[in-house]
Each structure stands twice: as C-alpha cells, then as structure tokens.
Amino acid sequence: MSRNTNKAVSAAAIATAAIMTTPAQLERLGEHLRKLRLVKSGERLEALLQQAAAEELPYAEFLEQLLSAEVATKTSKNIAMRTAMARLPFVKPLETFDFDYQPSIDRKQLLALASCHFIEHGDNVIVLGPPGVGKTHLAVSLGLKAIEAGYRVLFTTAASLIEKLTKAHAEGRLEDKLKIYTAPRLLIIDEIGYLPIDRVGANLFFQLISRRYERGPMILTSNQSFGAWGEVFGDRIIATAILDRLLHHAVTMNIRGNSYRLKDKLKAGLVRSHDDNASQPGGEI
Ligand code: ADP
Numbered sequence: 680m681s682r683n684t685n686k687a688v689s690a691a692a693i694a695t696a697a698i699m700t701t702p703a704q705l706e707r708l709g710e711h712l713r714k715l716r717l718v719k720s721g722e723r724l725e726a727l728l729q730q731a732a733a734e735e736l737p738y739a740e741f742l743e744q745l746l747s748a749e750v751a752t753k754t755s756k757n758i759a760m761r762t763a764m765a766r767l768p769f770v771k772p773l774e775t776f777d778f779d780y781q782p783s784i785d786r787k788q789l790l791a792l793a794s795c796h797f798i799e800h801g802d803n804v805i806v807l808g809p810p811g812v813g814k815t816h817l818a819v820s821l822g823l824k825a826i827e828a829g830y831r832v833l834f835t836t837a838a839s840l841i842e843k844l845t846k847a848h849a850e851g852r853l854e855d856k857l858k859i860y861t862a863p864r865l866l867i868i869d870e871i872g873y874l875p876i877d878r879v880g881a882n883l884f885f886q887l888i889s890r891r892y893e894r895g896p897m898i899l900t901s902n903q904s905f906g907a908w909g910e911v912f913g914d915r916i917i918a919t920a921i922l923d924r925l926l927h928h929a930v931t932m933n934i935r936g937n938s939y940r941l942k943d944k945l946k947a948g949l950v951r952s953h954d955d956n957a958s959q960p961g962g963e964i
C-alpha cells in the first residue's frame with residue numbers, strides 16, 4: 680500500500696470514528712467515567728478515541744492503554760496521600776543513600792529489608808549508631824518502600840510520641856491516642872535516647888510496645904546501645920520489658936562510622952574520623 684493510500688485509510692478511520700461517536704454518546708461516556716471517578720480517562724476521552732481510530736488499535740489494546748493510565752494515576756495519587764499521612768520529616772528514597780560512605784552497613788541486609796518482608800513477618804528493625812550516620816534517612820527510606828508496597832506508615836520521634844501519650848493520658852484520652860499509633864501497619868519511632876524519659880512516659884511507651892508486640896512491625900532508631908536503655912527510660916525493669924518485646928522478632932543494625940554531616944570537614948581534615956576514635960572509650964556504641 681502506498682503512503683498516500685495509508686494516509687487516506689487513516690483519515691477515513693478518524694472520520695468513521697468521529698461519525699461513530701456521537702456528541703450524546705461522548706457526553707454519556709464522560710458521565711460514566713465521572714461517576715466511576717476515572718478522572719484521567721474522562722479528561723482524555725476524546726483524544727484517546729481519535730488516537731485509537733487513527734492508529735486502528737485493537738479493542739483490547741485501547742482498553743489496556745486507557746486502564747493502565749488510570750491505574751498509574753490512581754497509584755501515584757495514593758502513594759502521595761499515604762506519604763503525606765506518614766508525616767515523614769523528609770522524603771529521601773533509599774536510592775539516595777550512599778552505602779560506600781557507611782561500610783558498616785550490610786547492603787544486602789538492607790536491600791532485603793527494602794523488599795518489606797519484615798512487615799509481612801511482623802519483625803521490628805532497630806537501627807543503632809551515633810549522630811549523623813544515616814539512621815533517620817534509612818528509617819525514612821524503608822518507610823517509603825513500605826508506602827510503595829501499599830502499607831500505611833506513621834513516623835514519629837520518641838519525644839513527640841511520649842509527649843502526646845502523656846498529654847492524652849492526663850486528659851483521659853489515652854485509648855484514642857494509642858489507636859493512632861497502633862493502627863498504621865508500620866510505625867517508625869526515631870531518636871530513642873536523645874531526651875531522658877520520665878516514669879509516666881516510660882510506662883506509656885511500654886503500653887504502646889506491648890500493644891504492637893507480635894502484631895505491628897516497627898522501625899526504631901537510637902543513638903544509645905541497648906545496655907544504656909535503662910538510663911534512657913529511667914528504669915532498668917521497664918527498659919528490660921520493652922527490649923524483651925522489641926527484640927523477640929527483630930533485626931538490629933549497628934552503624935559504626937562517621938557522621939555524614941561531617942563528610943566535607945573530614946575530607947578537609949578538620950575533624951577526626953571514626954577510625955581514629957574507635958580505640959578510645961566511648962568511640963563505639
Ligand atoms: P542520624 O539520624 O543518624 O543522626 P540522618 O539520617 O539524619 O542521621 O543523616 C544526617 C544527614 O545526612 C541527612 O540529611 C541524611 O540524608 C544525610 N545522610 C546520612 N548518611 C547518608 C548516606 N550514607 N548517604 C547519603 N546521605 C546521608
């Protein structure tokens with residue numbers, strides 16, 4: 680067939696499609712799509728019909744194109760909504776993490792965690808290490824993977840969590856508040872150990888951990904070794920009870936390395952690296 684004949688066929692097909700789709704039909708289709716909340720298809724309906732006619736698309740292919748664009752739009756909207764609901768302090772995907780800078784991290788272990796099987800199994804992930812080594816970054820990145828996998832995630836710092844639980848407890852609203860932290864499939868509790876926790880706070884924290892125990896996986900980060908949690912919670916017995924539940928099904932990552940915040944200063948030789956400090960008392964977690 681010559682190019683001219685091809686052109687003529689396509690023009691005829693478009694014309695046929697235009698004849699086949701009456702304005703009333705277009706209106707009805709638009710209405711159906713609106714009712715089904717297929718917004719994307721509604722906006723592009725006329726153009727899609729014309730394109731399908733011009734390209735003489737088989738019916739199944741036309742439907743697949745229409746629906747896959749709709750699914751893609753809905754999925755990305757859903758991810759954006761759950762990302763906002765997660766209250767992450769920043770959005771940094773795992774792909775932005777520089778593993779070469781932090782050789783103490785087992786890259787394979789982390790990639791396995793990124794598959795989100797730990798959530799299915801109800802395992803906790805505990806990330807320990809000094810400031811600046813990427814604990815929050817990794818917790819956020821794993822949280823984003825969980826969101827992509829379809830889970831509901833909530834991020835909080837330990838200080839904010841305890842403050843909110845203490846306030847709710849004082850106002851007789853503890854049950855409602857606890858539900859907020861037990862409902863999401865994955866709860867991230869960042870910065871355990873940055874601020875001391877009083878007796879009431881430690882008890883409330885224990886209640887939350889007990890409720891999520893063996894039901895809701897968590898990611899926790901701390902700059903303090905488990906041995907120091909007695910001091911963090913101001914009570915060795917409570918700390919032991921908390922750790923007992925947390926560690927029953929858990930993966931612990933101990934990051935030993937330099938703060939990423941000091942990367943440029945280290946390069947310039949303005950501060951000493953972790954390797955120089957490791958032999959000194961307190962150099963290791
Ligand atoms: P921590 O929670 O351990 O104190 P953060 O996760 O807050 O540390 O890291 C401090 C800053 O450095 C953040 O902006 C984080 O994104 C960045 N960062 C830390 N480690 C890395 C890394 N290995 N690759 C890329 N960015 C990093």
Ligand code: MG
Pocket residue numbers: 814815816869870
């Ligand atoms: Mg942090």
